[in-house]
Amino acid sequence: MTGPPLSELNTRARDIFRLVVEGYIANGLPVGSKTLAGHGGINLSPASIRSVLQELQDAGLLAAPHTSAGRMPTDVGLRLFVDGIMQVAEPSAAERAQIERGLASGGTIEAALTAASLALSELSAGAGVVMVPRREPRLAQVSFVALSAQRALVVLVAEDGGIENRVIELTEPILPGSLEAAGNFLTARMSGRTLAEAASGIEAEIAGGRSALDSASADLVNRGLAVWSRDAAQRPVLVVRGQANLLDEAAVHDIERVRQLLDEIEGAEAIAQVLDAAREAQATRIFIGSENRLLSLSGSAVIATPWRDADGRVVGVVGVIGPTRLNYARVVPMVDFTAQSLSKLIGQDGFSRK
Missing domain, CATH: 1.10.10.10 (Winged helix-like DNA-binding domain superfamily/Winged helix DNA-binding domain)
Known part of the structure; x- marks a missing residue:
């Protein structure tokens, strides 16, 4: 409407x-x-x-x-x-100083993101939220280990030494040489690259019959890629602070809406989907209530802006979530300023990587 x-x-x-x-x-x-x-x-x-x-x-x-x-x-x-x-007002000197003070406190990037979300929550009377950059390690090796006749473990070893694994279910019994063939195939094509960078090319190679893999090995590769891609998409990593701000005097008149909003924040995935919609925006995005299916039940609003790395690539989103009566004129420039400040610090490599 x-x-x-x-x-x-x-x-x-x-x-x-x-x-x-x-x-x-x-x-x-x-x-x-x-x-x-x-x-x-x-x-x-x-x-x-x-x-x-x-x-x-x-x-x-x-x-x-x-x-x-x-x-x-x-x-x-x-x-x-x-x-x-609405007439947007620039953040005051005190507001800018509070945001910058938190980001300049040093430490890890996680600490800085926590400080950013906390500052936004305190200044906006909403909940401050930051989508943490998706961790996409560059891979060094991929291998498969048989667990049973039709179950295998996919092991990914990153260049930084990190190891993660997932269990996959197969439609056919595992053949002795298929595990090694699938592991060698993925290692050759993914070494030094992220999963996202390599996946589409690998899938096209298999679909076009250019991989020289037998059907069992190709099934292992496809299922390994599928479980990792799905897992990454379903693991939104958010830093949220200030949920208590949503329980103000006005909330007494609409407690069911606030309960639904807190449930959405607690669930993380729903809010992450909304924030993800702002990743490609050139400026601040505002999502209001029934305009967005995920926000319609709680009657809430999200103000979100992407922030970027030194190469201008979007690596995360910062924002505020709260009731639709958020003070948009004040919060929009605050969120925008926070995103710019995060981008500047990332560009200056101002964070510890520990």
Whole structure:
């Protein structure tokens, strides 16, 4: 559902709409006509204001949660406000200093990311969240070890000495030479490369019949690649701080929504999927409530910006998650500044790798 374009709202309707949204963001509660009538910038009677509020509600921009209550913005209304009315303010000197102080505290990259998420949570009244760079080690060796007639262990040895393994199930009994052939095949093609860099080429080689592998060895290779790729995709690594900020006074009126939001954060994978959608963005992305399937049940919002390494490649995403009444005008530039600061430190190699 989309609302009317901003150009269709007259000055009076735009001013009242802006005040309702700003009031809701500030207090988390619906805004009534009497409150608006007491605002110095609105020279209208409560009856006239109610008429405008009804028009905005009919347009899908506002909603009345209760019969005699005031209005609050819908997700469509919040999108119109964010895209067309909101005036973004740069982070204050104190806010910038708090973010930079945390990032400059030294230590490992994990410590810096924790500091970044903590600073964002404290400044935004939401939960600060940072997607940790996906660890994609460059590989040195791949081998297969038989566990039973139709089960094998895939062992990956990284150039840095790290070892990880996964169990795979096979459709056919393992042949004596297949394990060694599959291991040699993968080692030759993956050595010095990450799994992501090598996988597509290996799959194309096997599918095109150019691998010289028998069917059993090819099955081992395909299943090994599949289990590693799936495992990497299902292991979102997030640093989240400030969940307690979501339990403010306004949460008492909507405790079920907050419970759902906390469940989503605890689950990590759902939020990681939302953050992942911001990886290719050139600027800050804002996801509001029902616009995103994963956020619709909790009525929450995510503000996220990618951060990059020295070569300009996206390595992670930093953001804030909270109710849809996040103070977008303040939080958007904070998230953007944090992403820029992380990128700068990564570019300067300002982190310990321990």
